[in-house]
Amino acid sequence: MSFLFSLLSRLPLSILHNLGALLGWIVYLASPTYRRHLRENTAQAGPWAVAARAAAIAEAGKGLLELPYIWLRPQAQVIGQVMRVTGWELIEAAWREERGILLLTPHLGCFEITAQYYGSFRPITVLYRPPKLAWLQPLMEKGRGTHLKLAPADLGGVRSLMKALRRKEAVGMLPDQVPGRGEGIWAPFFGKPAYTMTLAARLAESDDVTVLLIHAERLAYGAGYHVVVQPLGAPLAETLEARVAQFNAALESLIETYPEQYLWSYNRYKAPAGALPPGADAGAGA
Template sequence: MSARPSPQPAPWWLRASAYLPVPVFRAAGWLMGAALLCLAPRRRRVVRRNLALCFPEAGAWQRWVWTWQTFKHFSQSFLDRVWLWHGPIGRIRKRVDIDDPHGVLQQPGPMLFFVPHFYAMDAGWARLTLDVPRRWWTFYAPQEHAGIDRWIKEGRKRFGAPRLVSRREGIRPLLKGLREGASICLLPDMDLGARNAVFVPFFGVPAATVTSLPRLAAAAKVPVATFCCRMVSGGYRVEVGPVWVDYPAGDDEADARRMNEALEAMIRTMPGQYHWLHRRFKTRPPGEPPLYAD
C-alpha cells in the first residue's frame, strides 16, 4: 500500500503573508470585494435577485448594503485563509473564538452538524479540527482549478487529519463514518437540483432542499446540532447551537422545512455574510417560471 503523498509546501510569500495583522487582510479584502462588485455583473445580479426574493420588505438601499457586504465578506474570508492555513497556531486560537454554551462539542459519540454556507465557515472548521478532539468529516466540492483545489484541500486538512468526502462519492461514505463514530459537518443549504430534494419555503419562496440531513440522522440514529461561524472585529466566532429536539420527525418535507427555518433565523442575524452568490432558487417546481435572467 503506497504512502499518502506529503502536502506540497506553500510558496514562501504565502507563508510570510500569514504573519500580517488582521486589519491588513481585511483592508485587502475590502479592495478585492469592491473590484468584484464592479467586475462581476452576473454574480451581482444573482445576489440582488436573491435578496429581493428573500427580503422584499427591506428597502432598496438596505439590500444594496447587503449586496456590498456579500462581496466584501466573501473576499475578506477568502484572504483570511492565508493565516488560517499557513499562520501560527497561537494566532488562530486568539482570532477564532468558540461559543458552545450547551456543551455540545463535549458530548460523546457521533453527531451531525448542520453547517450553513456563511463565508466564515473555514475559520470555524480550522478551529474545531485544531482543538476539539473528534473524528471530523465533511463534504467537499472539488474546484475546477487544480491549484486552488489542492490549496483548499490541504488547508482544510491542516489539523486533526479530518476526512474530506467528495460530493462525487455521494452520502454513503458519510453514513459509514457516522456508524463508525465520526462527527460530520453537512452543508445541505444549496440548490443541488430536484433529485433527493423536496420543495419547501426558504424565506417564503419554494426552494429545492436536499434531505440528506434528516435521512442521515435517521439512518445512523445520531443527534443533530448546528454550528455557524461569523466574522467579527479582529477575527471570527464559532457559535454552536443545542441539539435539536425530536429531529428528524420522519417526514422529509417537515424536516427540510425545519432546517430552512433554522437557517433563516441565523441569516437574519448577519444577512451580509451568507452565500448569496449562489443561485438558491435555480431549480423550480414543475410549471414554475425561472427566477434568474441569463
C-alpha cells in the same frame, strides 16, 4: 496563483480582511452576474437583507482573502483566531451521550474554520465538492487539521459520512449548497422554491445522531472569529420532505441574525441540469 496564495497567507488576518473588503466591492462592480444574484437574493429575503447589502459585499471579499490564512497557516495559529465560543456545551453533551453529531454550516461567516475548530478536539468528516480551479485542490487539502477528513460529494463520500456517524463521530456539510440532479428536492427558502439537498435530512434519521447548527461569526477589524453552536430549535420532523423544509427554516433564522455575513451572491435558486421544475410531477418527465 499558488505562489500568491502563499504570500497572502503570511499577512495578518486584519490586513487580509481590509484588503478583502475592497476586493468584495471590486468584484461586485465588475461582475453583472454576481451583482444580479446578490441583489435578487437579498430582495427575495426581505428588507432586512436589502439593508445589509453593502456590508455583505465587503464581508464576501473578506471571506475570499481569509482563505490563504485558514488553509496555509499552522493549525494552532488558525484555531488561535477563535476568540469566543458559544454553545459548545451542546457538543460536549453529545460526546457524553456517545452520539454521532451532524453539524450544519451554511454559507455564513467563515464557514471554513468551523470544521477545523471541531477537528482540533475530535475527528470530523466534511462533505465537499472539489474546486473548479484545479490549482486550489492541493491547497484546500493542505489546510486541514489532523482530525479533519474530506469526503467528496459522491457515493463514496456519502458512505464515509455514514461510517463516521456509526463511529459516533461528527460530520459536517453546507446544507444550503445546491446539490446535483436527483440529490435534492424543492423546498421553500425565504419564500421561494430552492433545490435543496436531502442528504442532511437522511443522515439525521438515526436516533443516535444529534443535529446542530454551527457557524463562525467574523469579528470586526480582523479580530478573529466567534464560533456559535445552536440546536435545531424543534423536534426533528418525521418525514424527509418535512425535515428538509425544517432545516431550511432553521437556516433562515440563523441568516436573519447575521445577514451581512451570508453569501448572498451564491446562486441558491439555480436548478441542476435535467432537474424537474418546482411542483412538476416526477412521472411527467419520465
